[in-house]
Amino acid sequence: MNEQVVIVTGGARGIGFGIGTCFARKGARLVVADLDLDAASKAANELKTHGAADAIGVRCDVSVRSEVEAMIERAVAVFGRIDVLVNNAGICPFIEVMDMTPETWQQTLDVNLTGAFHCTQIAARRMIAQGDGGRVVFITSLAENVTGPAQVDYGASKGGLRMAMAGFATALGKHGITCNAVAPGMILTPMTAFHWDKPENAAFLKTRVPVGRIGTPEDIGHACVFLASPEAAYINGVTLRVDGGHQAVCY
Numbered sequence: 001m002n003e004q005v006v007i008v009t010g011g012a013r014g015i016g017f018g019i020g021t022c023f024a025r026k027g028a029r030l031v032v033a034d035l036d037l038d039a040a041s042k043a044a045n046e047l048k049t050h051g052a053a054d055a056i057g058v059r060c061d062v063s064v065r066s067e068v069e070a071m072i073e074r075a076v077a078v079f080g081r082i083d084v085l086v087n088n089a090g091i092c093p094f095i096e097v098m099d100m101t102p103e104t105w106q107q108t109l110d111v112n113l114t115g116a117f118h119c120t121q122i123a124a125r126r127m128i129a130q131g132d133g134g135r136v137v138f139i140t141s142l143a144e145n146v147t148g149p150a151q152v153d154y155g156a157s158k159g160g161l162r163m164a165m166a167g168f169a170t171a172l173g174k175h176g177i178t179c180n181a182v183a184p185g186m187i188l189t190p191m192t193a194f195h196w197d198k199p200e201n202a203a204f205l206k207t208r209v210p211v212g213r214i215g216t217p218e219d220i221g222h223a224c225v226f227l228a229s230p231e232a233a234y235i236n237g238v239t240l241r242v243d244g245g246h247q248a249v250c251y
Ligand SMILES: NC(=O)c1ccc[n+]([C@@H]2O[C@H](COP(=O)([O-])OP(=O)(O)OC[C@H]3O[C@@H](n4cnc5c(N)ncnc54)[C@H](O)[C@@H]3O)[C@@H](O)[C@H]2O)c1
Pocket: 009, 010, 011, 012, 013, 014, 015, 016, 033, 034, 035, 036, 060, 061, 062, 063, 088, 089, 090, 091, 092, 111, 115, 139, 140, 141, 142, 183, 184, 185, 186, 187, 188, 189, 190, 191, 192
């Protein structure tokens, strides 16, 4: 039981909850930071049943700087420190670019990219003050490298997030704080459920993944736990693809 203090943004459901579950099994103390306070509090209670030493739900819109400051203050007030930040909160409006409003474009960048900037900068200041290192994991996507007509905003945000991760890695390494990305492939969550509701889509997409299945939120959580472990201390500034081999396929 390591009792790391771990903040997971967007941790109330989907991949964020899977990440929380994997840290809970290691005995972590968890902060579930999400737009939806009720869902975050329920998720925190459930994480205790998975082995979390403790867990709290906190309402936080990562795109609003003052809310991120308040969320980090709360985490420190309750648990005394921060060991790990997982920048997971994200949105994917899935609107064709030629129909997209500037407001939607801006919202995607505000949540997916600027939200991670706020969380990382504020949490890292705390980690630096603690003086014993830390870990930041950014949840990017296949879309950090490949995109499509309805993912122009999303791809731009995730490609930017990959570079923000690398830049923070160069800035924070000297403090013993590593920054890495986990790039999920196709994972079954409320964000993507509309794909999997259609049997023809599910069958098509499964043929694109060499391991032959859709990913689970916990597939992503296991990678985050590894990157947050002492064994990963010399891994800094990289993306770990967790996509069943999807991006390796060239046909
Ligand atoms: N599901 C996939 O196939 C997939 C693939 C690649 C990357 N991702 C990435 O993984 C992350 C999680 O995706 P998911 O599929 O679990 O999505 P989801 O929509 O199922 O869950 C996202 C969670 O984030 C919260 N959230 C949204 N906006 C927020 C904000 N401004 N501040 C705080 N919390 C906010 C939501 O309330 C929700 O609890 C996202 O960054 C997404 O881009 C998902």
